[in-house]
Amino acid sequence: MDIDDTSLGATLRTWRGRVTPAAAGLPDGRARRATGLRREDLAELSDISVDYVVRLEQGRATTPSAQVVAALARALQLSDAERDHLYRLAHVVPPGDTEIDDRLPVGLQRLVGRMGDTTAAAVFAADWQLIWWNRGWVALLGDPADREPHRRNFARDTFPVDDTGPYLSHWPVTSLAQQTVELAVVSDLRRATGLYPASARLRRLVGDLTAGNARFAELWATAAIGTHPEDRKVVEHPSAGPITVDCDVMLAGQTEQKVVVLSADEGSDDEARLRRALGAG
Template sequence: MTDDRTLAATLQLWRKRLTPDQVGLPARQPRRAAGLRREELAELSGLSVDYLVRLEQGRATSPSAQVVAGLARALQLPPPERDHLYLLAGLQPPPDRRISDVISPGVHRLLSRLGDVAVSVFAADWRQVWWNARWAALLGDPADVAPEDRNFAGARFPVPGGRAQVAAWPVHVSRQPVSDQALVADLRWASARYPSDARIDELVTRLLHGNPEFATLWRLGVVGQHTEDLKTIDHPLLGAVEVECSVLTVSDTDLKIVALTETAEGCTASVLAGTR
């Protein structure tokens, strides 16, 4: 059987699923097969027909980034397929995406089934974009905070005159140095993933100039992702509430689903029951 996961097979598959009218070309009759002809794709992507033939036959396997970019544009590939094409060609996808605040319907359905867990969603730059009622009851309702100020990194590393906030009352971190380093490493990772995004650039610049602790940790150059934490919330009604913080990342958007589970099972259930 032919391996349809190769660059050659994938190019053929994507060429054949496009029609001339989808790319602005007149339909030329007769057409013996569905999709674009090789000469049409070659013209659209700025390649010679001979080179496209060699790519589709597997005789050329290492196209340049410029060639792959031309093919991705001509084939009208969405970002995940564009990145896949680069990887098939042995190249790193171009880091030109912008941070997304959009939560897909599938993720929304998952979140709606977590009613007994305090859950919030943060963008790749740690801006808070969604939370459930349980989260609001445990940490305070973020709705009263301006969207640009709902940033976890900004709240963790405050700057003079800053108003960043994601909790209405004090939150203490059990492993503060390790946790702080993990958060800074996560931001460094995100800044490389989204080098053209003005929002994360502005955030990192502001923290570097306004918070010495952040600047010191940033200059260590550590790269990673923030995945877990142990926190104690000084709740005005419940007193000290210890929670485990787990961070799950949605791969296509880098949205972070943050879930807080109480270490003392059910200790706040009666107080927060009205939030469900």
């Protein structure tokens, strides 16, 4: 049977092959055709059956329990990053993911830091909390630093719970059906609860929205699912006037952080107005 070399089974085989019996504390006097652990060794160290190891490696079993994954990770002497990857391959939430990660990985910092001067960019955490923005975002939409931290949240903006107005300054109304955005945001929060099941911040957000916004409560109760399509928005800038921008939402890694980039068609009047708004031309 051919197995994708990034699958759970193939990954287990690869990691099993790199652990020596001596490193695992096993006697090395038995005849071996390979330097790594045998399936029997991994089964013994993990306290599972050899048949189950075979089925995992052959792709006939793909959803081991969290307890089995933990035992395999210990037996294979995985690093924290490797352990978490194994959990996710097994569709199990990794241990230690208790609070939403607001830290930008170094690679993502480089990426967003190198964006040109004709884009407005921001990064949102898994719960749509705004955690980073560039100068273009400030010039186009206003400075989020002027708002209380808990109000810099697009989920709260999509499902307001009071009459204090937008949480994100000048955030443009979507040109797509509002329901599309609502479904996508609810889906994002539901995925986040799977990734961060013990997050107090996320529980508080979902609780606030469920209690304070009937539309959110309705969608949350029905387990509604949606995605973020490509979108265009019109930003009413105080000095440059109306600017039609493309809004692209990209997921960044396994933390469910979202990079939002607003840009205009190259060579268009909107790009010229955007450059004026951003002070780039």
